[in-house]
Amino acid sequence: MKITFAGTGSAFCMGADNFQSNMVLEVPVAKTGKARPQRLLIDCGSDARHSLRRMGLAPNDLDAIYISHLHSDHIGGLEWVALSNYFLCGGHRTSLYAMQELLEPLWEHSLRGGLEISDQGNSTLATYFDVHALAADSGFDFHGVAMTIVPCEHVVTPQGVMLSYGLFGDCGSKRFFLTTDARFSPEIHMPYYRKADIIFQDCELGPRHSGVHAHYDQIRTLPDDIKNKMWLYHYQAYDQPDAKADGFCGFVQPRQSFDLT
Numbered sequence: 001m002k003i004t005f006a007g008t009g010s011a012f013c014m015g016a017d018n019f020q021s022n023m024v025l026e027v028p029v030a031k032t033g034k035a036r037p038q039r040l041l042i043d044c045g046s047d048a049r050h051s052l053r054r055m056g057l058a059p060n061d062l063d064a065i066y067i068s069h070l071h072s073d074h075i076g077g078l079e080w081v082a083l084s085n086y087f088l089c090g091g092h093r094t095s096l097y098a099m100q101e102l103l104e105p106l107w108e109h110s111l112r113g114g115l116e117i118s119d120q121g122n123s124t125l126a127t128y129f130d131v132h133a134l135a136a137d138s139g140f141d142f143h144g145v146a147m148t149i150v151p152c153e154h155v156v157t158p159q160g161v162m163l164s165y166g167l168f169g170d171c172g173s174k175r176f177f178l179t180t181d182a183r184f185s186p187e188i189h190m191p192y193y194r195k196a197d198i199i200f201q202d203c204e205l206g207p208r209h210s211g212v213h214a215h216y217d218q219i220r221t222l223p224d225d226i227k228n229k230m231w232l233y234h235y236q237a238y239d240q241p242d243a244k245a246d247g248f249c250g251f252v253q254p255r256q257s258f259d260l261t
């Protein structure tokens with residue numbers, strides 16, 4: 001079992017050598033008895049068609065997709081997956097896992113314009129995906145990986161709050177925590193930081209503290225026993241500080257894989 005970062009960049013990532021922060025969790029044949037490894041794409045951004053191709057994966061190599069929140073670096077590739085599977089890949093069905101409250105705006109405000117009218121005029125999300133509406137207190141299982149959903153504030157304005165739904169995955173022998181996009185929120189994350197064997201932490205770099213992502217300067221204040229199992233991702237293309245000297249495992253590199261067995 002492994003997780004591979006298709007990209008490790010931010011929403012604005014334009015570099016030839018990096019892509020948006022989407023990951024592929026792969027459960028091997030030996031665990032499932034299926035004909036091929038089972039793959040869960042965690043977030044599907046607008047450049048997923050490029051990042052997945054770089055990994056040698058096509059849309060019909062994906063068995064499931066999890067969506068953490070509705071920014072385009074996390075959902076902008078869904079139209080491509082939907083239409084590719086529907087028209088080019090023999091109607092391959094991919095499961096779509098997302099919190100219940102994300103599904104209606106995902107369709108109405110992000111996908112309906114491009115997907116409702118294809119070869120028929122009344123398509124819905126369920127035309128293209130096997131949709132699994134999730135609740136925060138129940139999580140889901142992906143071929144033996146027990147996923148707990150960890151909601152956290154991402155964008156906070158006077159008019160409203162956008163949450164992002166992180167994942168804590170229990171693979172049996174190893175447990176990982178993926179924050180997804182989140183403000184620096186140790187009060188929410190600490191229980192998961194403590195029990196995880198490996199942490200993947202949203203990390204903003206550069207002079208601007210957006211308040212939308214945890215900034216390196218904030219994450220650096222965490223206790224050493226947390227930082228020494230923490231990898232940083234979703235960073236911009238600024239010069240990187242010496243994360244190892246500051247006690248972290250480091251910055252995840254594009255296409256870097258982590259063994260979760």
Ligand SMILES: [Zn+2]
Pocket residue numbers: 010011021071073074181234
């Ligand atoms: Zn993002």
Ligand SMILES: [Zn+2]
Pocket residue numbers: 069071154181
């Ligand atoms: Zn975001």
